[in-house]
Structures are given as C-alpha cells and as structure tokens.
Amino acid sequence: MLRRTILKAGAAMALVTSLASVASAELSGPVNYIIPFGPGGESDISARMQQPFFKEKFGQDLVVSYQPGGGGAVGWASLNGLSGDGQTIMGVNLPHIVIKPAQKDVGFKTEDLNIFHMFHFTPDAIVVTADSPYQTLEDLVADAKANPGQVTISGSGKASANHLAQIKFDKMTGAMTTYVPFKGTGAAVTALLGKQVKAEWGYTTVGAAQGDAVRLLAVAMEERHPLFPDVPTFKELGYDMVGGAYRGIALPNTASEETTKMWSDMISAVNTDEAFRQKMLDAGFALLDVDADGMDAFMAEREAEYLKDAREAGLIK
Amino acid sequence: MNFDHFLTAATPFNLCLALFGVAAGTIVGSIPGLTATMALAVLVPITFSMDPASALILLGAIYTGALYGGAYAAILLNTPGTPSAIATTFDGYPMAKKGDGDLAVALACFASVCGGLIGAFALLLLAPPLSKVALAFGPVEYFWLSVFGLSLIASLSTGNLMKGLAGGAFGMILSTVGVAEISADIRLTFGSQTLISGFGVVGTLIGLYCIPVLIDLVAVPDRHLKVEKDVKSVRIGEAFGLAMRSKFNLVRSSIIGTLVGILPGAGGSVAGLVAYSEVKRGAKPHQKFGEGEPDGIMAVESANNATVGGGFIPTLVLGIPGTPPDAIVLGALLVQGVRTGPTMFQQSGSIVYTFIYGLIIATIMMLPAGLLIGRYAYKSIVTIPKAVLVPAVGFMTIIGTFAIRNSISDVVIMLCLGVFGWVVARFGFAASPIVLGLILGPIAEQGFVQGWTIGAATNNLTGMFFGRPISQGIIAFTLITLVLPVFMGKRRAKATQGVPE
Amino acid sequence: MSVSTSQGHIGSLLTSAFFMLAGAATLYDAASYTDRDSQVFPQTVAVILIVTAGLSFIIRLLRPTDRGGFGPGVWWRRILLVVSMLAACFVMPVIGFLPAGVIAFAGGLIAAMHDKWTTRTVLLYWSSGAVVMVCFFSLFKYVLNVPLP
Numbered sequence: 001m002l003r004r005t006i007l008k009a010g011a012a013m014a015l016v017t018s019l020a021s022v023a024s025a026e027l028s029g030p031v032n033y034i035i036p037f038g039p040g041g042e043s044d045i046s047a048r049m050q051q052p053f054f055k056e057k058f059g060q061d062l063v064v065s066y067q068p069g070g071g072g073a074v075g076w077a078s079l080n081g082l083s084g085d086g087q088t089i090m091g092v093n094l095p096h097i098v099i100k101p102a103q104k105d106v107g108f109k110t111e112d113l114n115i116f117h118m119f120h121f122t123p124d125a126i127v128v129t130a131d132s133p134y135q136t137l138e139d140l141v142a143d144a145k146a147n148p149g150q151v152t153i154s155g156s157g158k159a160s161a162n163h164l165a166q167i168k169f170d171k172m173t174g175a176m177t178t179y180v181p182f183k184g185t186g187a188a189v190t191a192l193l194g195k196q197v198k199a200e201w202g203y204t205t206v207g208a209a210q211g212d213a214v215r216l217l218a219v220a221m222e223e224r225h226p227l228f229p230d231v232p233t234f235k236e237l238g239y240d241m242v243g244g245a246y247r248g249i250a251l252p253n254t255a256s257e258e259t260t261k262m263w264s265d266m267i268s269a270v271n272t273d274e275a276f277r278q279k280m281l282d283a284g285f286a287l288l289d290v291d292a293d294g295m296d297a298f299m300a301e302r303e304a305e306y307l308k309d310a311r312e313a314g315l316i317k
Numbered sequence: 318m319n320f321d322h323f324l325t326a327a328t329p330f331n332l333c334l335a336l337f338g339v340a341a342g343t344i345v346g347s348i349p350g351l352t353a354t355m356a357l358a359v360l361v362p363i364t365f366s367m368d369p370a371s372a373l374i375l376l377g378a379i380y381t382g383a384l385y386g387g388a389y390a391a392i393l394l395n396t397p398g399t400p401s402a403i404a405t406t407f408d409g410y411p412m413a414k415k416g417d418g419d420l421a422v423a424l425a426c427f428a429s430v431c432g433g434l435i436g437a438f439a440l441l442l443l444a445p446p447l448s449k450v451a452l453a454f455g456p457v458e459y460f461w462l463s464v465f466g467l468s469l470i471a472s473l474s475t476g477n478l479m480k481g482l483a484g485g486a487f488g489m490i491l492s493t494v495g496v497a498e499i500s501a502d503i504r505l506t507f508g509s510q511t512l513i514s515g516f517g518v519v520g521t522l523i524g525l526y527c528i529p530v531l532i533d534l535v536a537v538p539d540r541h542l543k544v545e546k547d548v549k550s551v552r553i554g555e556a557f558g559l560a561m562r563s564k565f566n567l568v569r570s571s572i573i574g575t576l577v578g579i580l581p582g583a584g585g586s587v588a589g590l591v592a593y594s595e596v597k598r599g600a601k602p603h604q605k606f607g608e609g610e611p612d613g614i615m616a617v618e619s620a621n622n623a624t625v626g627g628g629f630i631p632t633l634v635l636g637i638p639g640t641p642p643d644a645i646v647l648g649a650l651l652v653q654g655v656r657t658g659p660t661m662f663q664q665s666g667s668i669v670y671t672f673i674y675g676l677i678i679a680t681i682m683m684l685p686a687g688l689l690i691g692r693y694a695y696k697s698i699v700t701i702p703k704a705v706l707v708p709a710v711g712f713m714t715i716i717g718t719f720a721i722r723n724s725i726s727d728v729v730i731m732l733c734l735g736v737f738g739w740v741v742a743r744f745g746f747a748a749s750p751i752v753l754g755l756i757l758g759p760i761a762e763q764g765f766v767q768g769w770t771i772g773a774a775t776n777n778l779t780g781m782f783f784g785r786p787i788s789q790g791i792i793a794f795t796l797i798t799l800v801l802p803v804f805m806g807k808r809r810a811k812a813t814q815g816v817p818e
Numbered sequence: 819m820s821v822s823t824s825q826g827h828i829g830s831l832l833t834s835a836f837f838m839l840a841g842a843a844t845l846y847d848a849a850s851y852t853d854r855d856s857q858v859f860p861q862t863v864a865v866i867l868i869v870t871a872g873l874s875f876i877i878r879l880l881r882p883t884d885r886g887g888f889g890p891g892v893w894w895r896r897i898l899l900v901v902s903m904l905a906a907c908f909v910m911p912v913i914g915f916l917p918a919g920v921i922a923f924a925g926g927l928i929a930a931m932h933d934k935w936t937t938r939t940v941l942l943y944w945s946s947g948a949v950v951m952v953c954f955f956s957l958f959k960y961v962l963n964v965p966l967p
Contacts, residue, residue, distance in 0.1 A: 032965060039354065040644025048648045052365040061362050063963045066354065066641075067722045070496030070503075074514040078724065088965065104503045106496065107510045149774050158853065159501040178774035180456075180767050181499040181855070183582070183759075186637050186644075190581055193635065194452030196771065209636045211658050283651060315501065351962075359962050479874035483837050486867035490844050493860050500856035505847050528900075531926070535899050536891025538932035704933070705943050708926030709950045711903055712919055716954050719915075720964045728907045736900055744830040744886040745874075746837070762859040769858075 025258040030061040034090040036075025038068040043091045053270045077107030084254030094246035095306040102316045117267040118248035118290040122203035124165040124220035137217040144175035151177045154188040155201040159315045161245040162201040167313040208284030264292035326674035334375045335679035342382020347398045349523045350717015353383035354641040369653045374675030380642045381625045388425040393698040396527035401585030401621035404593040408613030416543035422691035423556035425618040432619030433680035435571035436626025441673045448634035450579045460764030461791040463757040469594045470750045481750045488754020491516045511726045520718045520731045525748040528735020574620030578627020581639045585621040592620030826886035837871035899929040915966040
C-alpha cells in the first residue's frame with residue numbers, strides 16, 4: 001500500500017518536472033474554472049469530465065463555478081479583467097463568441113479572447129421521439145415541404161448553433177420549418193419529449209443522454225459518431241452540413257505566453273488520455289484537438305463560416 | 318427498492334455526512350447570497366474521490382438543508398435567504414415582529430421536514446409515473462402557471478391593487494433587462510455595459526428586501542424584533558401542536574411543492590408562491606394572512622422543501638434537471654458514469670436508491686439539527702445589539718451579492734435597488750409584487766413566445782392558449798383566486814353590517 | 819400643512835409618475851428591437867405598467883390623503899449606512915475586500931449606534947465586527963473559492 005503510494009507520488013513528480021521543463025509557468029493552487037452558463041449544460045458536463053483527469057495529472061483541483069448571463073456574454077465580457085496568472089480560466093463556446101459580438105455590442109470582441117484550446121464539439125443532430133412518424137430525415141423534409149411552417153422544431157436559444165443549423169438546413173432543402181427557441185438544451189428536449197414540438201435541433205449528446213426515448217435522424221459530422229453507428233451523417237444523405245457547437249477554454253489576455261503554453265499543454269494532455277476520450281464519446285461528445293498553436297487558423301475558418309451563415313440568415317447585418 | 322439500500326444509506330459514515338450536510342446546508346441557506354448551487358459546485362470534486370452514493374447523500378443533504386435555512390433570514394430579517402423563501406417573508410417577518418420569531422422558526426422546521434419527506438417518498442415510490450407531469454407541461458402551461466402566480470399580487474395588495482399591479486409589471490420589465498434569453502436582442506440597457514448582465518434574482522432579492530430593513534433599523538432606536546422577557550428555547554411544543562392542527566395544509570402544500578418541483582423551469586420559489594396562494598384562498602375568517610399567520614409559513618416551507626424530491630424526479634427519470642442544484646447533481650452522476658433515464662432505476666438502481674434513502678435520512682436529521690440551529694439563529698438575531706447586527710448583515714449582503722457573479726457592479730446595483738425599493742415602499746409600492754414580477758416574468762415571456770410561435774405555425778392560437786386541459790385547469794384556479802376574495806369580502810361585509818356595534 | 823401638499827401625497831404622485839415614465843422608456847426602447855419575439859412581452863407589460871401606475875396616480879390626485887411618507891427617523895443615519903456601503907464598493911478594487919468591508923462596517927456601526935459609546939461597547943462591538951468579517955471573508959475566499967479582490 002505504502003509502496004504504491006510512493007510509486008504514484010514518484011510518477012506524479014516525474015510528470016510535473018517533465019512538464020515544468022517544457023513550460024516555465026506553474027500552477028500555485030486550485031484553478032478557478034468559470035463556466036459562463038448555468039449548471040447542467042454541455043459546457044458544464046464537459047468541464048466536470050475534465051476535473052478528475054486534471055487533478056490526477058497535475059495535482060490541482062479545477063474548481064468549477066457558474067456565471068450565467070446574456071447567453072455567456074456576461075462572463076466573456078469580464079474575462080480580460082480577471083487575473084492572468086493562470087489560476088483563472090473560462091469556458092468559451094462557438095458560435096456564441098462569434099455571433100454575439102457581431103450582432104450587438106456585448107462588451108467583448110471575438111479577437112480579444114485568448115483561447116488556448118478547443119477540446120470538443122457537439123455535432124448538430126435532428127432528434128425526434130422514439131414513436132415519431134419521422135423514420136428518416138426524408139420523412140421530415142417531405143412533411144415540411146408539404147405543410148410549410150407546420151413542422152415545429154425546438155432548439156436552444158436564438159442565433160445559437162441550433163438556430164443557425166435550422167436556418168441553414170431549411171435553405172438547403174427548400175423546406176420551411178418553424179424554430180421554437182427554448183432556454184437551454186434541457187428545456188428544448190423536454191418540449192420534444194412532451195410532444196410540444198415535432199422535432200428538436202439538438203446535438204449528439206441528446207441522443208446519448210436520452211437513449212431509447214429518442215431517435216437521431218442525422219448527425220452533422222464528417223463520419224458517423226461511434227456511439228450511433230446506425231445514424232447517417234447529413235453528408236451521406238446529400239446535405240453538406242458539418243458542424244455544431246464547439247467548446248474550448250480561454251485565459252485572460254494578460255496571461256503570459258508561458259502560461260498560455262502551459263495551459264495548452266495541460267489540456268492537450270487531458271484530451272489525449274484514452275479514458276477521458278472514451279468517457280466523452282460515451283456521453284455523445286466528439287473530440288477536437290486544437291491547441292494554442294493551431295487556434296488562429298481554426299478560429300479564422302470558423303469565424304468566416306459562422307458570419308457568412310448568420311449574414312445569409314439575416315441574423316446580423 | 319428494498320431494505321438493503323436503506324442499510325447501505327444508513328452506515329454511520331453516511332449518517333454523519335447527512336447530518337453534516339444538513340447543518341452546513343442550513344447555514345448556507347440562511348445567508349442571503351450564498352446559494353445551494355454555489356456550495357454544491359464547490360463540493361462536486363469531492364464526489365470523485367468518494368463512494369458515489371455517499372457523495373450524493375452529502376450533496377442532497379446540503380440542498381435540502383439550504384432550502385430550510387432560507388427561512389431564517391426570511392423570518393428574522395425579512396430577507397429570503399434563498400429565492401424559495403420569498404413567500405416565507407409574507408407571514409414570517411410579521412410573526413417575528415410580534416415576538417413570535419422562535420415559534421416561526423420551529424414551525425418552518427416542522428413544515429420543511431414534512432415537505433421534504435413527502436417529496437422524497439414521491440421520488441422513491443412514484444418517480445416514473447410522476448415524471449410525465451414534467452412532459453405534460455408545455456410552454457402555454459408555464460405561461461398560465463406564471464399568470465396564476467402573478468394573481469397572488471391581487472390578494473397581497475389589498476386596498477392598493479393598482480400599485481400592486483404596477484409593481485408586478487415593473488418587476489417583469491426589470492426581468493427583461495440585459496441580453497434576452499430566447500431571442501436575439503439586448504434590452505433596456507440604454508448602452509450601459511453594466512446592465513447587460515441584467516438584474517440577477519438573488520441580488521435583487523437582497524436589495525429589495527434586506528436593504529430597506531437595514532435603512533429602517535438604523536433610523537430609530539427601537540429594538541429590531543419584539544422579544545418576550547426570557548428567551549428560553551424555540552417553542553417546539555407549541556409549534557408541533559400548530560403543525561398537527563394544520564395537517565391538511567401541510568400535506569396539500571407538500572403535494573403542490575412536489576408537483577411544481579417536477580416542472581423543470583419552475584422551482585422552489587414558484588412552489589412556495591403557489592402553495593401560499595392556495596392556503597390563502599381557503600383562509601378561515603379568523604386567519605389574517607400577511608400579518609403573521611402560522612399557516613402561511615407552513616404552506617411555503619413545506620412546499621419548497623418538497624421540491625427537492627420533486628425536482629429529482631425529472632432529473633433522474635428523464636435526465637432533465639429541474640433546478641440548478643439538480644443540474645449539478647446530474648453532472649456529478651454523469652461523470653460517475655451513471656446513465657440517467659427511464660432505465661436508470663434498473664441499471665444503476667443501487668446508487669439511486671441509496672441516494673433516495675440518504676435524502677430521506679437527511680430530511681429526518683433536519684428536525685433536530687434545524688431546531689437546534691434555528692434556536693441559535695433566533696437567539697443571536699434577537700440578542701445581538703442592533704449596532705452590531707446592522708453592519709454585520711450589511712457586510713453579509715455585500716459579500717453575498719459579490720459572490721454570485723464575482724462582480725462589484727452587482728453589489729452597486731443591489732444597493733441602488735435597495736434604496737429605490739425602500740423609497741417606493743414608503744409610498745405604497747411594496748417589494749413583493751416587484752419580486753413576483755421579476756421571478757415570474759421570464760417564465761411568462763418564454764411560455765408566451767413559444768406558445769405563440771407553435772400556435773401560429775399550426776394555425777391554432779386559440780386552441781393553443783385556451784384549448785388544452787391543463788391550461789384550462791390553471792385558468793380556472795386563477796379566476797377562482799381572483800374572484801373568490803371579492804365575493805367573500807362582500808359577504809363578510811354584509812354579515813358584519815348586521816351585527817350591532 | 820394641508821393634505822394635498824403633504825409628503826405622503828406628493829411622494830405617492832411622484833412614484834406613480836416615475837413608474838409611468840419607466841413604462842414609457844420601455845416602449846421607447848422596445849421600438850428598436852430587431853426580433854419581434856423580444857418585443858411583444860416588454861411592450862405588453864409596459865402598457866400594463868403605464869395604465870396601472872396612471873390609475874393609481876389619478877385615484878390619488880382625486881382623493882388626496884397624507885398616507886405614506888418616510889416616517890420618523892434620523893436621516894443622517896440612513897444616509898451614512900447607504901453611503902458607507904456604496905463607498906466600500908467603489909474603493910474595493912483599489913484597497914481590497916477586507917479594508918473596504920471595514921468602511922462599510924464602520925458606517926453601519928456608527929449609523930446604528932443609538933446608545934452612548936462606552937469603553938466596553940467600543941471594544942466589544944469593534945472586535946466582534948472584526949471577527950464576523952474575517953470569518954465571512956475566509957469562508958468565501960478559502961472554502962468557496964470566491965476570488966475576492
């Protein structure tokens with residue numbers, strides 16, 4: 001027992017020293033991990049998933065706290081005023097951080113955010129209840145074409161990933177559906193399960209959480225999600241839709257380059273842990289490994305696409 | 318569901334956890350600004366290094382304790398410690414002012430335990446069928462539920478109906494300030510970055526309820542609360558007798574609390590308001606609600622604690638959290654690899670049942686713990702000299718408001734609202750209608766917009782808003798609540814006219 | 819002082835008028851929203867606010883009473899309490915949470931002290947204040963990990 005503890009401690013030491021040689025910055029205590037939403041959403045769940053792995057690898061607690069308000073805007077607007085010593089990090093979400101500042105002055109700009117890692121995304125998916133008459137995506141599209149506007153689809157918020165997906169998909173198919181915004185994915189799913197709406201624009205995570213109660217009609221991924229081998233991608237069905245809500249973590253922009261590098265490496269280490277990947281996949285997430293070096297290119301690409309979509313949808317001018 | 322799980326839940330270690338959790342939760346809940354959500358979020362990492370069932374028992378105990386603790390500040394300081402205790406202030410503070418604060422605290426404890434137990438047993442025995450309630454409630458039902466809650470304004474503001482309604486409307490307008498939740502606009506900030514975050518419920522509660530009390534306290538040399546000569550103990554026996562006499566009220570309010578708790582998006586504050594509205598509707602002639610009526614406290618406190626068990630029903634059965642604390646427990650479960658959903662009771666049954674039994678044990682433990690802490694809370698509030706009480710509470714409001722979003726501007730907003738609330742209350746615009754509007758406004762708005770969107774899409778707006786059975790039921794209750802007092806008042810007036818002076 | 823110029827009467831009229839103004843401001847602001855969904859509710863509620871506040875204004879105007887008013891009490895104490903708390907907020911980012919808390923506490927303590935100061939009360943009250951503040955500060959900062967400045 002004692003030997004094992006010593007071994008463990010030794011291994012941890014080795015890891016910490018090897019890390020310290022890479023980056024000269026260090027953590028000095030528990031980390032304040034701010035989620036700019038309320039608890040229970042995808043951002044919260046994925047942060048919770050990281051917690052034990054981070055503690056195991058780096059010996060410090062990630063203390064999750066919630067600062068909901070303005071669809072995340074309140075948190076992001078306050079981020080750069082926080083201390084950049086590496087003890088405070090904040091979750092960021094795409095497309096929110098692109099669309100919100102493009103619409104109105106919400107107190108922050110996309111390029112002001114010092115994002116150091118994008119670690120997962122939840123692919124868009126159309127979800128129906130298990131007993132829905134829509135067996136395939138074509139059933140839904142056909143119904144929406146035959147009865148314009150009558151197919152109601154719930155989703156989380158407006159100008160959100162769900163809303164953008166709905167507008168984009170309507171454009172692609174030429175069908176007309178009605179988007180009903182709810183406060184968060186949980187409420188949108190409740191409306192679906194309660195048959196208040198006919199379908200939900202959600203994510204693969206909804207399929208994982210609800211199991212047999214729901215059916216995914218299609219997922220917006222390049223390849224099928226390992227958790228849902230029977231659910232086709234939009235691409236297979238002839239619609240060029242790949243995307244969803246992307247989530248990452250940012251530091252205040254006063255953080256030094258060493259600190260940013262340290263964090264990028266640490267989250268990369270968590271993200272490459274096989275057990276962590278498996279847990280995330282089981283919960284319906286899709287993993288992403290964009291670290292600080294690749295961030296600018298990644299963001300530029302996503303930003304261009306979101307702004308184009310939002311402009312076409314009439315959400316921004 | 319068998320006895321083994323009860324034994325697993327009742328290990329000495331778990332019992333200690335439950336007791337500690339309830340006590341810590343009660344203290345957390347009694348401090349305005351310190352919420353159960355915050356305490357749970359901090360404690361979740363502990364659950365990773367602990368046996369999952371024990372960890373969940375700890376989380377559940379804190380949650381249930383916090384809902385009871387909210388009553389202390391409501392009764393003794395007229396400030397709901399948690400939003401769930403808003404309606405506790407209606408009768409709790411008047412009781413405390415009359416010198417019955419100790420009785421009120423004990424009553425709140427009995428009622429909370431009763432509500433907590435009924436909610437927990439509903440969770441244990443009826444969770445899958447009851448979870449259907451959450452699904453039967455669509456946007457329109459939420460809209461009407463909020464209208465029902467708002468109808469309470471009418472009976473709260475006797476003689477000042479217009480001012481009450483204006484206050485409610487003003488509260489609803491306050492609730493829209495900032496970035497809109499389900500539409501894409503920024504509203505009523507007039508260009509200010511500070512207002513983008515809107516008026517948080519907890520901060521506004523502290524401002525509108527607590528600051529006016531402090532302002533009034535410093536102005537005159539009188540004591541804060543009237544005290545009997547000797548403060549011996551919380552009046553347990555008397556409280557128990559009163560609680561027994563109100564069995565029907567307690568059970569009805571607990572059932573209301575359980576049902577409202579099941580609705581994701583309603584929560585403890587709405588449960589308390591609905592239960593209060595119901596008990597007030599059935600008031601007997603000698604009962605004076607709003608002036609320190611014990612039944613009012615019991616209704617609210619039993620209802621809000623029943624939401625604990627009720628709220629876990631959709632959380633566990635549907636994977637849809639009813640309240641923020643539920644969401645945190647759900648997150649902890651997911652990380653543990655527990656899959657929520659209809660099959661959960663079979664697949665992860667042992668954790669779930671151990672948790673539910675743990676919740677029941679924690680609720681029972683609340684009785685001794687709550688009475689004991691309540692006694693100290695009461696004693697300290699009445700015996701601490703005013704000169705220390707005021708700045709201590711003032712300091713608490715600052716640190717509590719700050720901690721909600723780590724924002725100083727929130728504290729400034731809270732103080733400004735406090736001064737504003739104090740001024741308008743002096744001229745007949747009481748705080749409660751404003752707070753009701755603030756809490757129920759978002760529910761009304763979202764329900765209305767969603768209902769309208771769906772109704773317009775299916776060309777059936779009338780059917781959408783008036784044709785659904787649950788909606789019709791709520792509308793009927795609302796009308797009864799609004800019309801009955803007028804009718805009864807007339808009859809009572811007639812009756813008194815006949816009696817010679 | 820006649821009823822129609824009493825503090826209660828004038829104050830009531832002014833607060834009603836303020837609420838009507840708030841409704842008008844809401845209507846003005848709502849006109850600029852781009853999304854119809856965010857317009858409907860504030861507009862409806864603003865109309866209700868203007869009507870109800872207007873009615874209470876008219877009722878009061880037609881039937882003057884002196885009900886309402888600030889009541890007895892010492893103004894400097896009220897003002898000292900609020901101002902010290904506000905001042906604490908504004909200096910907090912500069913001097914830190916605890917020193918700012920001392921300002922708020924001191925203001926509240928002086929404002930609420932109606933008895934004569936004695937050596938005993940001075941010592942007792944100030945020291946208990948220090949204990950309360952340090953306890954709360956530690957609880958929030960170290961147990962709950964709230965980043966207090």
